[in-house]
Amino acid sequence: MTSSTFATSARAPLQRLYRIWRQKATFEQLSSGETDASGYDKVARARRTAEARYGFRWNLAFYIVVNALLIGIWYFASHGFFWPVFVLAGWAIGVVANYWVAYRQSDKTWVDKEADKILAEQGGKS
Secondary structure, eight states: HHHHHHHHHHHHHHHHHHHHHHTTOHHHHHHHTTTTTHHHHHEEEEEEEEHHHHHHHHHHHHHHHHHHHHHHHHHEEEEOOHHHHHHHHHHHHHHHHHIIIIIISSSSSSHHHHHHHHHHHHHHHO
């Protein structure tokens, strides 16, 4: 066994532990034997999606409450120029973007799709 082979084989468990730590695996996932990268990728992707959906719901709730308060202030204070429109429109852009990430974005990122495309092209040339 050469020194480079030993160094590579010695690093493998550390890389695996780092991957487990990075993806925040739970004790149940570790004890169930779900230790392959694809299983962790699925769990990590599902967790990110769940966190994005949770964040969207809170963002939407705050959007409704805060803007209702601003409209109430406008209504009872002046009845003049509808100044809450700036907050409504600006924050609406963020809410729509948050919705898109939480519910409409595909599981694969652009980089993943591009990598798959490149691998398919390379596979066809071989």
